[in-house]
Amino acid sequence: MGNKKFNNIETGRIILRPFKESDAEAFFKYRTNPIVALYQGEGWENYKFEQAVEFVKQQMNFEPGIPDTWFQIAIELKGTGKQIGDCGIHTLSHDVNQVEIGFTLDPTYQNKGFGREAVRCLLEYIFNVLNKHRVIAVTDVRNKNSIKLLESIGMRREGHFLKNAWYKGEYTDEYLFAKLKEEWK
Numbered sequence: 001m002g003n004k005k006f007n008n009i010e011t012g013r014i015i016l017r018p019f020k021e022s023d024a025e026a027f028f029k030y031r032t033n034p035i036v037a038l039y040q041g042e043g044w045e046n047y048k049f050e051q052a053v054e055f056v057k058q059q060m061n062f063e064p065g066i067p068d069t070w071f072q073i074a075i076e077l078k079g080t081g082k083q084i085g086d087c088g089i090h091t092l093s094h095d096v097n098q099v100e101i102g103f104t105l106d107p108t109y110q111n112k113g114f115g116r117e118a119v120r121c122l123l124e125y126i127f128n129v130l131n132k133h134r135v136i137a138v139t140d141v142r143n144k145n146s147i148k149l150l151e152s153i154g155m156r157r158e159g160h161f162l163k164n165a166w167y168k169g170e171y172t173d174e175y176l177f178a179k180l181k182e183e184w185k
């Protein structure tokens, strides 16, 4: 069993909410965009629309807190109903009190601060509602925008893994970022 059903969270300009069936189209469009897929793991370029439909359906009936699963949350632009990105919580298999986060924005909505607004809100939820002990994020060292976002919300760079990820035909370096509940204000 997971933690609990996710309820909408509103911030200044966005709403974090569960996925809806009608999100599949937007989700598929930005996730398969080569700019978005650049550091996002293999397979996104060949992702099929049917997979996006299936993914959205599966996430609609899901909940956070199940070990070794990702729970994805849609990011909606307030007042428009538009889904502009998503963020996710990966409950780690060795300790359910520790989670990894991920985040993605449609390029049309990048460079406007929506990413940091969403991830800050996600951390509030993880620490204050789910009561998790530690949050981590792993990013390719070349993913400048992701690194800037993580630093801007106060995540600490704790590790630099040399050539530890096999990615698109080569071993690449990754940074590990982390934050503890006791540090989160």
Ligand SMILES: CC(C)(COP(=O)(O)OP(=O)(O)OC[C@H]1O[C@@H](n2cnc3c(N)ncnc32)[C@H](O)[C@@H]1OP(=O)(O)O)[C@@H](O)C(=O)NCCC(=O)NCCS
Binding pocket: 035, 036, 037, 039, 040, 102, 103, 104, 105, 106, 109, 110, 111, 112, 113, 114, 115, 116, 117, 138, 139, 140, 143, 145, 146, 148, 149
């Ligand atoms: C990672 C990702 C979400 C970052 O998106 P982003 O738009 O760069 O990040 P933010 O939403 O936090 O926007 C920050 C920028 O908006 C600017 N900005 C503009 N208006 C702003 C506002 N009202 N408030 C805050 N920032 C604002 C900031 O100055 C900042 O730019 P700067 O760093 O040059 O100063 C995006 O690059 C992405 O989706 N990448 C593909 C997926 C991916 O790699 N995910 C990470 C996997 S680890």
